[in-house]
Amino acid sequence: MSPLPFVLAAALGGFVAPALAGTTFDAVKQRGALRCGVNVSVPGFSSPDSQGHWQGLDVDVCRAVAAAVFGDAGKVEFVPLNAQQRFAALQSGEIDMLSRNTTWTLTRDAELKLDFGPVVFFDGQGFMVAKALGVSRAGQLDGASVCVQSGTSTEQSVSDWFRARGMSFRPVVMDNFDELNKAFFAGRCDVYTTDRSGLASIRMTMSGKPDDYLILPDMISKEPLAPAVRHGDQDWADVVRWSVMVLIEAEELGVTSANVAEKRDSADPALGRLLGRTPDLGQALGLPQDWAFQAIRQVGNYGEVYQRNLGPLGLDRGLNALWTQGGLLYAIPAR
Amino acid sequence: MRRPRPFDVLALLLLAAAGWALWGWAVREAVWAGDAAACRAAGGACWAFIGEKWRLMLFGLYPPAEQWRAALAVLLSVAFVAACVRWRRAWPLGWLGLLALDYALLAGGFLGLSAVPVAQWGGLPLTLLLTVSGVGGGLPLALLLALGRRSRLPLLRLLAGGYIELIRGVPLVSVLFMAAVMFPLLLPPGWVLGKLLSTQLALALFVAAYLAEAIRGGLQAIAYGQYEAAAALGMRHGTALATVILPQALRIALPALTGIAIGTFKDTSLVVIIGLFDLMTATRAALGDPRWLGFSLEAYLFAALVYGVLSWSLSLAGRQLEKR
Numbered sequence: 074m075s076p077l078p079f080v081l082a083a084a085l086g087g088f089v090a091p092a093l094a095g096t097t098f099d100a101v102k103q104r105g106a107l108r109c110g111v112n113v114s115v116p117g118f119s120s121p122d123s124q125g126h127w128q129g130l131d132v133d134v135c136r137a138v139a140a141a142v143f144g145d146a147g148k149v150e151f152v153p154l155n156a157q158q159r160f161a162a163l164q165s166g167e168i169d170m171l172s173r174n175t176t177w178t179l180t181r182d183a184e185l186k187l188d189f190g191p192v193v194f195f196d197g198q199g200f201m202v203a204k205a206l207g208v209s210r211a212g213q214l215d216g217a218s219v220c221v222q223s224g225t226s227t228e229q230s231v232s233d234w235f236r237a238r239g240m241s242f243r244p245v246v247m248d249n250f251d252e253l254n255k256a257f258f259a260g261r262c263d264v265y266t267t268d269r270s271g272l273a274s275i276r277m278t279m280s281g282k283p284d285d286y287l288i289l290p291d292m293i294s295k296e297p298l299a300p301a302v303r304h305g306d307q308d309w310a311d312v313v314r315w316s317v318m319v320l321i322e323a324e325e326l327g328v329t330s331a332n333v334a335e336k337r338d339s340a341d342p343a344l345g346r347l348l349g350r351t352p353d354l355g356q357a358l359g360l361p362q363d364w365a366f367q368a369i370r371q372v373g374n375y376g377e378v379y380q381r382n383l384g385p386l387g388l389d390r391g392l393n394a395l396w397t398q399g400g401l402l403y404a405i406p407a408r
Numbered sequence: 409m410r411r412p413r414p415f416d417v418l419a420l421l422l423l424a425a426a427g428w429a430l431w432g433w434a435v436r437e438a439v440w441a442g443d444a445a446a447c448r449a450a451g452g453a454c455w456a457f458i459g460e461k462w463r464l465m466l467f468g469l470y471p472p473a474e475q476w477r478a479a480l481a482v483l484l485s486v487a488f489v490a491a492c493v494r495w496r497r498a499w500p501l502g503w504l505g506l507l508a509l510d511y512a513l514l515a516g517g518f519l520g521l522s523a524v525p526v527a528q529w530g531g532l533p534l535t536l537l538l539t540v541s542g543v544g545g546g547l548p549l550a551l552l553l554a555l556g557r558r559s560r561l562p563l564l565r566l567l568a569g570g571y572i573e574l575i576r577g578v579p580l581v582s583v584l585f586m587a588a589v590m591f592p593l594l595l596p597p598g599w600v601l602g603k604l605l606s607t608q609l610a611l612a613l614f615v616a617a618y619l620a621e622a623i624r625g626g627l628q629a630i631a632y633g634q635y636e637a638a639a640a641l642g643m644r645h646g647t648a649l650a651t652v653i654l655p656q657a658l659r660i661a662l663p664a665l666t667g668i669a670i671g672t673f674k675d676t677s678l679v680v681i682i683g684l685f686d687l688m689t690a691t692r693a694a695l696g697d698p699r700w701l702g703f704s705l706e707a708y709l710f711a712a713l714v715y716g717v718l719s720w721s722l723s724l725a726g727r728q729l730e731k732r
Contacts, residue, residue, distance in 0.1 A: 113685075113696070115696060116696050116697070116701055117698050120698075121694075121697075123461055123464055123694075124472055125468065152527065152683075153683040153685065153689070155683045158589055251705075385698040
């Protein structure tokens with residue numbers, strides 16, 4: 074049997090596929106799988122495990138959408154993307170949604186013609202110090218030496234921040250990530266600055282003694298990370314938005330992947346609406362009646378997703394706690 | 409033999425100290441099995457990380473149960489290079505056969521082999537696939553370009569020369585970006601050319617320019633008498649090229665061609681910037697596991713070893729080919 078027909082089939086079927094046929098929602102349903110753009114390697118957000126299964130907070134956002142649409146969180150094709158490619162991949166229709174630690178900004182929203190979903194992680198540039206330094210707030214850092222990676226926006230914002238407060242600092246600039254880490258833990262600078270999620274994983278993995286270091290509570294830049302879809306496809310944007318929203322709502326209501334089945338049968342009308350005992354919500358979105366039930370059962374509520382992925386990095390909830398617990402997460406009511 | 413001087417002794421001592429430290433890190437204090445916590449507790453290298461991640465690094469996201477197919481594709485590529493040394497005339501069509509075989513093996517969907525979508529191909533097989541299609545696909549184009557640049561027709565000369573200079577004036581990174589980012593936007597709406605196919609195409613177009621110049625070097629080394637002798641024997645231009653000129657020119661150009669092939673093999677690691685899951689991307693991906701953070705040195709050493717062994721094999725094959 075000649076392999077040629079299969080080669081041709083692979084070449085034509087595997088490589089060339091129609092992307093935009095009508096709305097994204099229709100295309101996704103027709104394809105039977107969600108194509109989701111993710112990062113190749115960001116600890117806790119998106120990376121393959123040893124068996125090649127994708128894991129991370131961004132990855133679970135894709136899974137939640139697939140669970141809501143298909144009732145199966147496994148129906149996702151992950152497309153690893155580079156920072157420069159990610160928007161082109163979305164615009165060209167190669168992917169249906171982008172869930173790749175992407176900061177929601179005005180220019181991206183308006184100029185790049187994207188629609189962002191709810192913020193899934195409030196990140197921001199922060200500071201890490203050795204506890205021995207005896208510093209608890211960034212305001213005490215006048216005159217400190219600061220380790221920072223060169224050529225990044227991080228370098229700019231740290232110098233802006235110090236200048237705006239009339240404080241002085243001595244930058245220790247390196248362009249190699251590993252060298253920078255070694256320099257900090259060898260005590261060549263007092264402070265390490267980068268995004269707080271990054272600081273947490275560096276503290277956890279590079280220091281050897283995570284308890285000796287402190288990530289200060291101050292944030293000097295805002296990096297709200299959110300999933301994005303193409304502009305002008307409102308139905309699809311709604312599906313993504315609400316698939317994420319119900320994960321947060323579930324945490325507010327105390328619904329977890331473990332107890333979601335029994336909660337569905339409880340007398341609480343709010344739970345009945347959310348979990349599909351009263352059938353109007355899924356219908357309004359064009360989704361199955363049990364859309365939220367499946368998303369929560371298969372992926373877990375936001376707190377579970379956070380613990381599973383960012384817990385191992387030792388990153389506390391901080392701004393990413395529920396609004397009832399001092400954080401910023403506030404689910405728009407599903408009713 | 410001259411008497412050792414103080415400096416020699418000092419250099420030897422330093423070397424010994426460095427060797428001892430390296431031995432301590434890489435062997436004596438190294439962790440060979442266990443989890444990340446065991447590695448962090450020890451002071452040496454964490455080879456347990458490689459033990460945990462070698463499959464991901466070598467085969468990327470290819471389904472674990474089917475990875476024997478990916479391994480077989482790698483073996484086929486190595487065997488192909490060895491076969492080319494033995495049967496020199498095998499490569500012009502052989503590389504196409506190899507590519508078809510590798511594709512069929514990786515894609516599956518026949519004879520009970522489960523189908524594996526292109527998006528899941530990765531690691532070393534992908535690196536080799538890119539190299540083979542880059543060099544193999546580049547060679548025929550390079551031959552035409554080299555001949556075109558030496559043509560008597562000004563238009564041909566201009567076109568070939570212009571193409572070569574244009575491509576050589578652009579870094580590979582930007583060519584890959586063009587392929588990954590611009591191709592999809594330029595295609596008619598509704599069609600997506602796969603990332604793999606467009607990257608293979610871009611690599612072949614890029615490598616061709618360099619191969620062409622190496623072949624032109626070979627062509628220029630052929631004495632004019634050879635052309636005249638062929639003509640005197642009544643050969644037509646095409647026949648003379650195919651049987652007299654090109655075989656000699658390619659033999660002369662062989663060291664340079666081998667160099668370009670090895671360069672291409674390593675340059676494929678640049679696809680890391682377009683998110684294609686080659687050996688380098690897979691290595692980076694292995695570093696992102698929250699449970700196994702902080703072993704980049706070990707991971708990159710492993711990747712360097714794989715690249716090193718294969719580059720060295722290619723260079724060995726090239727030298728054998730020259731001897732024959």
